[in-house]
Amino acid sequence: MLTVLVANTKGGCGKTTTATHLAAAFAGAGLKTALADCDRQRSSLGWIAARPAEAPAIAGVDWVKGPGKSPQVDRLVIDAPAAMRMGGIEELILEADVVVVPMLPSVFDETSTTRLLTKVQAVKPIRKGKKALGLIANRLRPRSKAGVRLERFADEQTHELVGRIPDRAVYADVARDGLSVFDLRGTRGEALRSDWLPIVRFCENQA
Amino acid sequence: MTNDAAGLASEFELKLAGPRAAVLQAFEAFTVRNHGEQVGPMRPARRLSAVYFDTPDRRLLARSAALRVRRENGNFVQALKIARGALDRLEHEATTRGSAPELELLPADIRPVLGALYAEELTPVFATDVQRRRREIVRDDGFGRVSRVELALDEGEVSAGGRTEPILELEVELKQGDRALVFDVGESLIDAGATRIINSSKAARGYQLADGTTPTATKAVKLRLLPNESVGDAFGRIMESVVTQWLANHDVAFDGRDVEGVHQLRVAVRRLRSALTSFGLVLAPERLAWLKGEARWVMAELGPARDLDVFCGEMLPPIAAARLNDAALARLRCTAEDARSAAYERVRVALASPRYARFVLRLTQWLMTRGWHADADAALHLQLGGPLDDFARHVLERRAKAVRKRGRHFADLDIDERHELRKTLKKLRYAVEFFRELYAPKPVKRYLARLEKLQDAFGHMNDMAAAESVLAGIVEQGDARLTEAKGLILGYYAHAASAVEDELSADWQAFAAAEPFWKVHGRC
16 A cells, blocks of 8 residues: 655645545556545545546545544545644654645745645654655646746755646636546546646655 | 466466577477477467557556557557566456557556556557467376476567667466476476576566666565464475575576676575575485585586675775775786686576576476475474474574584684684574574574674685685786785785784674573573
8 A cells, every 4th residue: 555645734735636636546547545634624525525426436534533544445645634733744644655745836835835844854754765755836827937936946945846737727627526637538638637647656656 | 377366367487598599499399308298380480579568767667567569460469467476477468459558458456556557658668579489288197187388489679769689589388287397398498408597578678678777686585484384384485585586686697787696696596505404404315415516506606706796896996995006906907807707707608507497497396396395204294394483493503503513612713613613603694584583573683683793703804715715716826916916915804804803702702692582482
């Protein structure tokens, strides 16, 4: 089993979008997948509840009151709570094989991401390079000032930017229906998921 | 080929190569030594061309999988092979609509092995194009069992990015029945001159060509023995790990570009010897003698290459670094490099020899049939069925006793006596390594730490002996320059050895006082 932790302390940075898309990517490739929701808002679990029966199945796990027993699956994605205290995140990192940190192109996000990365860096397996951590730029607008700034910010970090997800209306649409771009058919789906495959690859290479 | 529920086939095959004329002759005039086989006619040659796919970051390769699409009689057939250990692999075949792989055709339980994989990530990596000639060998044992193997001769090439490499190999694949027929056919092919065992797949060679990589050595996988398993079962699992390590490094050693190849092959052979020694009490004496003899021969053939690797790669550099412009040392280095090339040629000759091929083949068969049970008389049978923990305690005690005996009056031992002691320590070490999982980790670690430290100290003394023996082999008498360099090196290592002399006595004392971990639970 490979466990992927999706974490950032600030809300609205695309944490649930990332967690649901990674889960859908694993399930769509024929892997037995579960999504554990640690966030009080339970958005990931809501997404699973809305998911149509014909879409590749993803098991929802409620970890809002803290991590419980790991389900017997090939891939487990953990949607970490926003506003995490140090003890909480350390426990989740030890649970995970790989950590991905989504962030937005905004000054506020840089501050919260820096704070999170400092905390995360203190956890031994991350500090020692035993567990990989990747940054994801979310809602990126091509050639925007903020986008350039975010790339520069990412360059300064010890961890690599492993994915760039453009800002598109489709994400709001699919989220409402419990779907992801991995569930869209045809060339449109293929084009959209090409943005996510580098992140999937990053996770898979830790397996 | 046997099928399991998911439609996955488990494949068992043996591959041999050799000089072209010998390989063709072995195929065309094929006869088996045993009686009762029917050798089928040669079927008309078929052209097989296949394209292999992977992701740009080679995730299939990382998971020991190979995915290819092959054109056959106007159809496209996709095949996925996944290696399971050194001897077996899983295979799944399905007809595709076109030349592109179709992942949805793979059985559901194979997907987790491959990980999250999307078809659009797959690109062609390399292609193979061979003419395949086949014939069938059938044996009816007259007792209700029919075995069939296919003998195929593949001749052609593998190509990637404009580069090509020739392929010429014989493949013996079990289609039905008893694996023994594969080994018998293998022996006959060796007799006919196809004497080089090939362990790597065409796919492995394709990847090397495409990515410009060389075959690299692999270490043994850690083994977990269980206290309640039988002695025979435990020996089987040790042998499996030995043979797996052996086969995984065989082609690497033959290739020679990764110096670890010869080293890891030697480690595998040494582990075989120590397994034979540790379990010698439960093995038939004639079998034990034959296996030990062949293993000793392989070690001797590989020895000079390893010694010169160490000499050129580890012993010479510190001295050369201290004396940068020393002409005598520079000449010695050239001489040593020449000797190393010659030693590697000797390795290649040995690894392609009929003696080596037969040894590997018979050892593999002995392992696969758990031949030690068939070898055993009634008394040995009983012991093979006994519990491992009693046996382990017995072996460890014997080894430790041998060390105590050799180490008596430690301070007065001469060079030869010390060498003998070093060897008994090595045997003890192997026994500890084999059986350590049966005991609480902490006492084992403590014991092993003292043993290792002592062995390291002996190692420094052995460095000098090794340098001496290498130099004796490459420096001709009367060559003043080389003799000068030789003196320099021996002086350096003699000094290093004398520096650890005091340490050695202390390490011996510490080891002699170590509490044997296999006795800790003895008293209740």
